[in-house]
Amino acid sequence: MKTLLEVGDFAPDFSLVGTDGLIYSINQYKGYRAIVLFFTSDACPYARGMNGYLKGLVGEFHKKGVAFLGIHPNEEPLENGSPWANLYDPTQQIAKRYGATTTPHFFLFDHHRMLIYSGRALDNPKAPELCTHEELKDALTELLDLRPITTSETDPIGCAIQWIGSEELVLV
Numbered sequence: 001m002k003t004l005l006e007v008g009d010f011a012p013d014f015s016l017v018g019t020d021g022l023i024y025s026i027n028q029y030k031g032y033r034a035i036v037l038f039f040t041s042d043a044c045p046y047a048r049g050m051n052g053y054l055k056g057l058v059g060e061f062h063k064k065g066v067a068f069l070g071i072h073p074n075e076e077p078l079e080n081g082s083p084w085a086n087l088y089d090p091t092q093q094i095a096k097r098y099g100a101t102t103t104p105h106f107f108l109f110d111h112h113r114m115l116i117y118s119g120r121a122l123d124n125p126k127a128p129e130l131c132t133h134e135e136l137k138d139a140l141t142e143l144l145d146l147r148p149i150t151t152s153e154t155d156p157i158g159c160a161i162q163w164i165g166s167e168e169l170v171l172v
Helices: 045-049 051-064 093-098 135-144
Strands: 016-018 034-039 066-072 085-088 105-110 115-119
Touching: 034 051, 034 093, 034 135, 045 051, 051 066, 051 135, 105 135, 115 135
Parallel strands: 034 066, 066 085
Antiparallel strands: 016 085, 034 105, 105 115
């Protein structure tokens, strides 16, 4: 089993339960122009700091055919009224298959579910109002405008995923 997605790879499918009790699969989003899948954690200050920013991003791009899915590899997600599906990865196998390293860590797929961007959403996730670069938004805009993706990979900024057996919260 491959454990690190690279740009050009296709999204591995999964079946995970959401906070609404429904089972989600990436294959159910075939009609969308793009899918933003991100690994997140209610315990991480970087991920929590991005919630307002992400709500704005969903508001801007969902109506343009972009689906958003948040996967929680560290803990069962809280029902927080977010406009994206919050899914739980209790075995962390999905996080490992995608090669997620931090929360948050973003993966952008085109309509074929091919990876076109991986990394951070912006350069200041704890204080999005102070950011100077919005790489995920730029990649989304380029994709929807049918332009080449200028930046396809960045280093994610956040809390290291706490792999089963590890207890320390690490900020990276």
